[in-house]
Amino acid sequence: MEVEISRRKFLQGTVAMSVVGATAATSLLSNEHGGGAKPGVVSFHNTKTGTGKSHDVATLCEMCVNKCAALARVENGVVTKLNPNPLFPKSKNMLCARGNAGIQALYDPDRLKYPMIRIGEKGEGKFKRVTWDEAYEAILNGTDKFPGLSKIMDEEQDNRSTMLFCAGEGMAEHTFKQFYQAFGSANWLNHASICLQTVTSGYGVTLGSYPQADLDNAEYVIMAGANRAEAIVTPDTMDIFKRTKRRGAKLICVDPRFTNTAAKSDKWLAIKPGTDLAFVLALTYVTLNENLQDNDYIKKYFNGYEEYKKSVLDNKYTPEWAEPITGIKAEDIYTIAREFAAAAPKAVYYPGRRSTFAKNDFQLRRAMAIFQALHGGIDTEGGLIFGSKLALQPHEGLQPLYEKAQARAVVKSTDGKGYDDCAVISGGGSWIAWRNRFLEGKMPYKVRGMFCYKHNPMMNMPNSAKTAEMLKKMELVVTIDTMPSDTVMYADVVLPECTYLERTDPVKTFGGVEPSIAVRNKVIDPMFETKPVMEIMKGLTTKISKPLFEISKKYDEEIQDAIEEDGEEETYAEFDLTLPFRHTQEELNHHAVAKYEGAAEQLHHHGIFYPKQDEYYKQLAINKFQYYPEKKKYYSTRGGKPKTPSGKVECNLASFASKGIDPMPVWRDEYAFSVPSGKFRLLTGRHAQFTQSGTSNNAMLRDLMPENFIWINKRVADKKGIKFADTVEVSSSVGKTQLKAYPTEKIAPDQVFFIHGFGEESEELTWAYKNGGNDNKVIEDNIEPVYGAAAMHETNVEIRKV
Amino acid sequence: MARYGMALDYKSCINCKACEVACKEENGILMGADKHRIWVGNGEIEGQYPLLDITSNAFYPSQCQHCDEAPCEEVCPTHATYYTEDGIVRVDPEKCILCSYCMNACPYDARYVDDRTVTVDKCTFCADTRLARGETTTACQNTCPTKVRIFGDLDDPNSEISEVLRTREHFSLKANLGTKPKLFYLT
Structure with a gap:
């Protein structure tokens, strides 16, 4: 990535903004001389907490999907420690390794810091720094390298579904989804089909x-x-x-x-x-x-x-x-x-x-x-x-109907029972099926661009080579992210979001035996030129709403009729994309909990609210808290x-x-497990110190486990002459990856395992770049027949010592 | 004065390493596998797949044991290692000459070299950070997901740690050496 600001300049910025009062100078200075690429030089934000003046801000962790409650300790504007917030019945005063390491995500020198637009070839990672307005302008009108929304929408005659929207899980996914709904596309893909x-x-x-x-x-x-x-x-x-x-x-x-x-x-x-x-x-x-x-x-x-x-x-x-x-x-x-x-x-x-x-x-x-x-x-x-759940008051969104917007880009099966690749289309869609249909030219209409929020398709779904091909073929790719991920490298426009510690997110209700409402409060102001997605959506829709409406006017007869009947102003009000983003997140959160007395105040100061909290909440012992008295818990509600x-x-x-799916669970012979001789079944999975590719560049977590290792049965490894830390190549019909070996008896002789999320190839990720092996370069794009979800343990691989 | 100690319900440990990160973030410890004040130990599994010995894979959170009879203190030629009034074993970096006698003497391998000060460093029970701020928990205890650790005053008969040690069986590491550790492993 070519950028106009050097690492040295970045660090001057960081030092000014974040290191006042912290004992961090030495480690940050080590960055200044070329960064973490040097062996033995460790780049991280060393945040020993002080004993002077500080304040705590109640927030919710975003290092994984759990949303555990945290108290961020702030000294002189620097977040020096993340502690568990004992008030939350869901996380009960705990913060795991990743939660504690959130500080390193905030102060990661590799963060995206300002908007950028592509100046090199697609996927090459050459960008130039631009202002927010220039970035929005590029999305609307394109550059000499890529077309903007105006051109695409005009050429596709206002088929809003020509833009794909995809997002990863998170509290602000809701905000981005409102943009998708207002925009009027029918193509939404989220993590579900590569997750649960x-x-x-x-x-x-x-x-x-x-x-x-x-x-x-x-x-x-x-x-x-x-x-x-x-x-x-x-x-x-x-x-x-x-x-x-x-x-x-x-x-x-x-x-x-x-x-x-x-x-x-x-x-x-x-x-x-x-x-x-x-x-x-x-x-x-x-x-x-x-x-x-x-x-x-x-x-x-x-x-x-x-x-x-x-x-x-x-x-x-x-x-x-x-x-x-x-x-x-x-x-x-x-x-x-x-x-x-x-x-x-x-x-x-x-x-x-x-x-x-x-x-x-x-x-x-x-x-x-x-x-x-x-x-x-x-x-x-x-x-x-x-369990039970505390209701939140919804707020106004916008879901206009565009006459020319086509239905979701799926293909019905010839027997009419389901679809060509799976029986049911869920809200989150089937990512793999959608990608493959796009690549194989089987789309019912042209999809030409995509908005990608907090999502890393390059790393998160099987067969990365195909994902790369898809991103290259997309004419306009807009990514909103905090890190220069492998997917961001394929973007035309990069919009830098601030991290979770720099923003207030939509308030959320957590159901269960002990229901509560929790909020992520902004801990410090966004660093550099980053913004919360709420403000990004506001800026972007302000730029594109009117011009896109002009295109709709040209092709949408219903809009033409409405204008004739009610006048343009009144008609536009129903298509004004800025509508969902008129209020601040704080105002929306206030509104959401308005019916609970004192809730907004309690959430702002302490992060967690539920009725009778003052009466019910007690610390019973050093490690034991009461959230609800035993008799008030919602074990049974129905x-x-x-x-x-x-x-x-x-x-x-x-x-x-009727859709060709077994109506009752039965066993079928083809489900049986078998591996051809000489091959191994590849298993993938999670790890307590990493959350997929999202934490792969975190210096503190990397300190716990520098890279992923492939588990291979010890006796098999002995036979193959593979010793601990030997590099092996893992290959399948779709690709190969290399990583180090961990011979162990914890795995069967015909299986191998390594954790997901490693081996990124974005050169802008100091720690994650080519660190360890990437499972999705090897996993074949199998999907299950009901929802088209990725079946991740169905790939046989070969292992070779290199 | 207090006499601080820690009881560990170690069978609840899942080796998630939250404590290690909390310690590093709270106390500003250097990166590096050899720069740990606290850690979780475990051995490689015994047996052959799938006949494995589950008990061979237990997790043992460990650190400086804050011994009442600390071998590290005994061997220190400059008296850099000392006992605080609260029974915490500390190192005075002003006096430490990095002779490393203490590192060799410690039966628990609890000491390492801090490359910034070029002196020996070890667990302080968060004395300079959390205790100095008036907090009553260590970073590792507070953050632990499965609530393995109980930190408190062994001299206070009403403290939770005293109560737990009265009512539950426990052992110390390498008790035969007579170091009288103030870390207790609950069974």
Whole structure:
């Protein structure tokens, strides 16, 4: 990236803005002499806290999706420490390694600092610094390198769907989504199809909601394909691990790898990848065959129970049947089903929250939900819970209808039952299917540009080579981000957002056993020329709203008629894109909680609010807090009744059968696990010190784990002559990547594993650049058949020592 | 005067390293794998996949044990290592000559060299930062997700740590050496 400001100048800026009063001079100076590229020179913002004057600002962490409550300690305008905020029932006075390292995200010298427009070739990373107005102008009218919205919209005759909008998860995603809605495109893609689409939907169609687990009271927990010791979720991680090792909860861990969760479990079952469905069906068989189910619950709240029972028993999903498929001993399956039933309803088959790994994941989630419900552990203490939620007052948005805007760019299947690549199109869409359709020229109309907010498609989805091709083909790519990610390198216009510690975000309500409302308050003013996305949207819409309306006037007959009838001013009011961004975030937040007395004030000063907080909240011991008295907790809000439209657990979904999807969870032979000799199944996953690619450039986290290593079975590694830290090449049919080896017995001989998020190729990321291996260069673009979610554990790879 | 100590419910530790980062951010510790005041230790798993010994993979949060009979203090030729009135073992960087006797004497490998001052550094129970500000927790204790740590005054019979040590079984690391650590591992 060619920029007009040198690193030295940047640092002068940083020093002036952020180092007053901190003992940070030495480490920052090391940057000034060429930065972190020098071996042994460590660039980070060293923030020893002082004992002088300071103040705390209540904020919410954004280092991952959990939104744990934090108190930022500010000394002389510098954030010197992030501490947990004890007031939040969700995070209960904890902040993990990433939460503590948020300071390094704020003071990362590699941050995007000012708007830029592309001057080199697409993907080359050559930009020039511009003013905000120049950046908005380029989006509207283009440059000699790329077309602007005016040209594209005019040529596409006001088909607003010619622009794709995509976003990563976050509290301000809402703000960006309002821009998408006002703009009038039908093409929205978010993280769901490369994240938890199948689990939320599987539970959604079966129980009517994606429930939480009451791990604080459960006596028996099966955690299968979820790794809460490393993929931290609050309060689940805290609740479960305080109670394992015979201290209240028995934990069964089912995972192909020996994870940190396995290390804390009472029993670890090494399952073959992608066969969890057979495991659950066999558990269900034992329950039904031995009459261990909760008949009262089933009588009241089940639809299709008899059909499902018949299916499971007739198909003979016995533990003996499951043993060769899963690799789990039949005897263990009998024991677990019986123990689970004995502990029910205080027994949890943990729903989990992760990417789709296998093509049968939707059916797996349905089978898990039904197994849980068979034992009555729904909407009850120690089981799965729906909880309660404090309502927020919505605010005015804008969703105009444009006559020429086409429907979402999907293609119906020839049999008319579903779509060409999956059965159902969810709100977040299927990223992979959409990308591939775009590349293969199968779009029903031209999509020519995209807005990308806090999202890194280059790193986040399988087959990076195809994503790069897509970004190159897009004529106008606008990215809004905090870091010069691999995706930002393909942008035409780069709009720098401030980090989470520099902005107030939309207030959010957190449902559960102990519901509360929480807010992310701005800790310090945005550094450099960065802005919160709210202000970016305001500036951008002010620039483009009127000119785009002029194009609509040209092609949209309904608008022409409306103008004739009501006059231009009145008509434009319904198409004025600036409307959702007229108020400040603080004003909107105030409005959202107006009905709760004192809430706005409480949120501003303390970050967390719920009714009777003053009366209920107590610190009981050094590490123990009461948020609600036991009797006031919302363990059960519906007497066990599922949230489906029928109010019943749905075992047999006829509507899915008509789309070619199994209406009840059944096992199919093609789900079986097998790896050709000489190859390995590639597994990917999470880590307690990194959040995907979002934290890969964080100096403090990198200090804990400098790069990712590939796990390979020790005996296999010995045979192949691979020793610890040897570099190996991992290759598949779509690409290859290199990283160092970690021979271990924690993984099976026919599998390998490394964590996701490493190996970025943006040269502007001092620490992340070509650091470790990138799983998405190797993972093939398989999708599951229901929602088109990426199936990430279906790629076989070869390993070669280099 | 207090006599500070720490009890560790180590079986709850998930090796997430929140404590390590909290310590570095609070106390301004240098980067680098060898620049840790506190850490979580664990051994490589025993057995062959899938027959692994779960107990072999336990996590042990560790750090300076703030011994009542500290070998590091005994060997220091310049009296740079000393006990504070609160029972915390400290290093005075003005007196430290980096002879490294203390580093060799410490049975817990709890000391390292701070390259900025070129002296030996170690855990201070956040004495200069949090305790000096009047706070009653260390950074590691406060931030821990699974609430492993209880910090407090061992001389106060009403303190939570005293109560916990009265009512729960616990052990010290390398107790046979007679160093009398003030870190207690709860079983």
